[in-house]
Amino acid sequence: MGKWRWTLPLAVAIVASTVVGGGAGGIPTTLDGPFVPVTSPLDGAGFRGRAVDLPDSDPRVRRRARGFEPEQISVSLSATPDSVWISWITGNFQIGEHIMPLDPTSVASVVRYGRLRQPLSQKAVGHSLVYNQLYPFEGLKNYTSGIIHHVRLTRLKPGRKYYYRCGDPSLQAMSDIHVFKTMPALGPRSYPKRIAVAGDLGLTYNTTSTVDHMRSNKPDLVVLVGDVSYADLYLTNGTGSDCYHCSFKTVSPVHESYQPRWDYWGRFMEPLTSTIPIMVVEGNHEIEEQIEGKMFEAYNSRFAFPAQESGSFSTFYYSFNAGGIHFVMLGAYISYNRSGEQYRWLERDLAGVDRKVTPWLVASWHPPWYNTYKSHYMEAECMRVEMEDLLYSYGVDIVFNGHVHAYERSNRVYNYTLDPCGPLYITVGDGGNRENVTTRHADDPGHCPEPLSTHDKHLGGFCATNFTSGPAAGKFCWDRQPEYSAYRESSFGHGILEVMNETHALWTWHRNQDLYNSTGDAIYVVRQPDKCSVQPMVTKPHKTQTLISDS
Ligand SMILES: *[C@@H]1O[C@H](CO)[C@@H](O)[C@H](O)[C@H]1NC(C)=O
Ligand SMILES: *[C@@H]1O[C@H](CO)[C@@H](O)[C@H](O)[C@H]1NC(C)=O
Ligand SMILES: *[C@@H]1O[C@H](CO)[C@@H](O)[C@H](O)[C@H]1NC(C)=O
Ligand SMILES: *[C@@H]1O[C@H](CO)[C@@H](O)[C@H](O)[C@H]1NC(C)=O
Ligand SMILES: *[C@@H]1O[C@H](CO)[C@@H](O)[C@H](O)[C@H]1NC(C)=O
Ligand SMILES: *[C@@H]1O[C@H](CO)[C@@H](O)[C@H](O)[C@H]1NC(C)=O
Ligand SMILES: *[C@@H]1O[C@H](CO)[C@@H](O)[C@H](O)[C@H]1NC(C)=O
Ligand SMILES: *[C@@H]1O[C@H](CO)[C@@H](O)[C@H](O)[C@H]1NC(C)=O
Ligand SMILES: *[C@@H]1O[C@H](CO)[C@@H](O)[C@H](O)[C@H]1NC(C)=O
Ligand SMILES: [Fe+2]
Numbered sequence: 001m002g003k004w005r006w007t008l009p010l011a012v013a014i015v016a017s018t019v020v021g022g023g024a025g026g027i028p029t030t031l032d033g034p035f036v037p038v039t040s041p042l043d044g045a046g047f048r049g050r051a052v053d054l055p056d057s058d059p060r061v062r063r064r065a066r067g068f069e070p071e072q073i074s075v076s077l078s079a080t081p082d083s084v085w086i087s088w089i090t091g092n093f094q095i096g097e098h099i100m101p102l103d104p105t106s107v108a109s110v111v112r113y114g115r116l117r118q119p120l121s122q123k124a125v126g127h128s129l130v131y132n133q134l135y136p137f138e139g140l141k142n143y144t145s146g147i148i149h150h151v152r153l154t155r156l157k158p159g160r161k162y163y164y165r166c167g168d169p170s171l172q173a174m175s176d177i178h179v180f181k182t183m184p185a186l187g188p189r190s191y192p193k194r195i196a197v198a199g200d201l202g203l204t205y206n207t208t209s210t211v212d213h214m215r216s217n218k219p220d221l222v223v224l225v226g227d228v229s230y231a232d233l234y235l236t237n238g239t240g241s242d243c244y245h246c247s248f249k250t251v252s253p254v255h256e257s258y259q260p261r262w263d264y265w266g267r268f269m270e271p272l273t274s275t276i277p278i279m280v281v282e283g284n285h286e287i288e289e290q291i292e293g294k295m296f297e298a299y300n301s302r303f304a305f306p307a308q309e310s311g312s313f314s315t316f317y318y319s320f321n322a323g324g325i326h327f328v329m330l331g332a333y334i335s336y337n338r339s340g341e342q343y344r345w346l347e348r349d350l351a352g353v354d355r356k357v358t359p360w361l362v363a364s365w366h367p368p369w370y371n372t373y374k375s376h377y378m379e380a381e382c383m384r385v386e387m388e389d390l391l392y393s394y395g396v397d398i399v400f401n402g403h404v405h406a407y408e409r410s411n412r413v414y415n416y417t418l419d420p421c422g423p424l425y426i427t428v429g430d431g432g433n434r435e436n437v438t439t440r441h442a443d444d445p446g447h448c449p450e451p452l453s454t455h456d457k458h459l460g461g462f463c464a465t466n467f468t469s470g471p472a473a474g475k476f477c478w479d480r481q482p483e484y485s486a487y488r489e490s491s492f493g494h495g496i497l498e499v500m501n502e503t504h505a506l507w508t509w510h511r512n513q514d515l516y517n518s519t520g521d522a523i524y525v526v527r528q529p530d531k532c533s534v535q536p537m538v539t540k541p542h543k544t545q546t547l548i549s550d551s
Helices: 205-216 244-248 260-273 297-302 341-351 381-393
Strands: 071-077 084-090 094-096 110-114 122-125 127-129 142-144 147-153 161-168 178-181 195-198 221-224 278-280 318-322 325-329 360-364 398-401 407-410 424-428 485-489 493-499 504-511 521-526
Touching: 071 260, 071 278, 084 161, 110 147, 122 147, 147 161, 195 205, 195 424, 205 260, 205 493, 260 278, 260 297, 325 341, 341 381, 407 504, 407 521, 424 493, 424 504
Parallel strands: 195 221, 221 278, 325 360, 360 398, 398 424
Antiparallel strands: 071 084, 084 147, 094 142, 110 122, 110 161, 127 147, 161 178, 195 493, 318 325, 407 424, 407 485, 493 504, 504 521
8 A cells, every 4th residue: 555645735725616516627536636625614603494304194105006016116236236125015014003014025025127128027026025114102002114125136147128017916916117227347347327326314304306317417326325204203003203312211121113105215215216226324313222232123124135135144235246346234233343243254355355357446334434523533543443454455536425414525545644545434314314414523613523522422432642743743623624534515416436447536516406418516536546455354352342331
């Protein structure tokens, strides 16, 4: 790996005006960096109106399927381009007292598909399940889902369109015909045209704007970096809040959720997800504790993951290929330590990547390591301390995160030091959920959080400490936008990654308040495989992290 380090005085100053607007000629490349940090000023009072959830009555979230007709249809990728998963739900959920879970075997899981609309000559059969969300507390309602079906199609041709219908033919309950396109074949000159990346969507009117903008950009694949439905901002009686712990802390014996919001989300998203493959990784809003300490039931049940196909056997971390890009999706809310299963899987997975076939290595998980907003500042430090060396040693090109409800693009960085071989970190937790846009920065005067206050009990450790070197040495926060942050802006939006070839990719960020064809940020990500060679590291176990107790 490159050993030289950039210093700020040598940095090429790229002024914000060349970036905003993203005119063809003016787009900088990462080779022009590291960039002088830019913060986009907030317009008006710094707050563009609150994000309001779609109500139960919105036609886009209501059940249209009759009987056992499929609804909430979605396509997701398997690990390789010759295979996809089709998922859908039949039968209605129940919520309240005396719920009776449906029998998952009562409705078959069949996909009819083919290269032509007629006849759909091929057939695949899968499995089905129901999940429950149970709260054994006086006054709280229980939920049981419709029947969730997952069917894997195999031996598909890469880069081709397939038509399909799903459902149970014996019940005369097959869906309409939908169409999807498989990922292009693996190889250094083979890429999906556009990959949309979004996070923390929720289901507000702002979410609908994000999704509209995303569709107008015609992605071939959608990557969701966690925090999906925000069903856990609701009580089981359907009363919601913009801030759960502010509103309900004295009422509930447990963190409740209103699971029908997941069904609303699945219905709202169907026009997109039935056609464009979507890959999801878990966020903290997917935890959803319930009876007997069960967690993540909706997340685990509703989505299909290439878990087995990528050798992880876990829904919480997995990998897949999209043309010449290898994606690793990591779990931040389960063990990530060096002696744990996730870490050992990641070592094996990275060791198996052939960069001559998939030159691009993209990693994604929910809470960002390099975040300069006050919200979730330094929260995922233990995960960074544990895993950063491994990702760096394999030359990860780009990292996508969510969690923070704003946009931020880093300079190339490693271990909090500018490094031309470090990954580019991009936070896109700005999908539009009802918790509002994040505006405060940790470096705003008087807003540096107390280190202990940055701890999240779901993140398994506490590692946030003061900087030991650099301009913020001895302090917890910088006194200005940190040098590892290249650009940050508090707006809702989504991003598009367009990989051109084995060295160049264009990343653009699209704000909801802009015209459909304009960009709020644009950068060419340039790989330097000769300068930044892959040097697999041999992992030494870390000393045990001490867990601080919940307070
Ligand atoms: C959210 O959407 C509302 C309209 O529903 C709009 O007024 C507001 O500006 C949007 N908020 C942001 C941060 O884009
Ligand atoms: C919900 O399920 C739990 C566990 O089975 C049970 O103890 C509780 O009474 C149920 N609540 C309702 C309202 O049915
Ligand atoms: C739901 O429960 C909360 C807390 O008990 C209460 O304030 C609210 O009015 C209830 N909402 C409905 C729709 O019953
Ligand atoms: C790492 O995680 C594994 C699995 O969760 C656990 O058994 C082990 O105690 C952890 N080790 C350390 C050093 O925290
Ligand atoms: C990362 O930086 C910290 C603090 O400057 C230092 O103690 C540590 O040794 C560095 N780690 C690596 C792997 O360089
Ligand atoms: C979001 O903004 C609205 C309007 O200012 C405010 O009422 C609400 O409490 C905010 N929500 C959060 C979670 O800060
Ligand atoms: C860490 O930095 C903060 C200021 O950001 C300071 O108040 C605190 O004393 C420092 N702690 C240590 C242990 O140096
Ligand atoms: C990769 O694409 C970029 C941008 O289109 C171009 O400048 C560069 O020459 C291409 N490199 C190769 C090896 O084709
Ligand atoms: C964006 O769309 C508007 C209206 O359709 C058009 O006038 C403008 O030229 C477009 N801009 C770009 C950069 O394509
Ligand atoms: Fe989050």
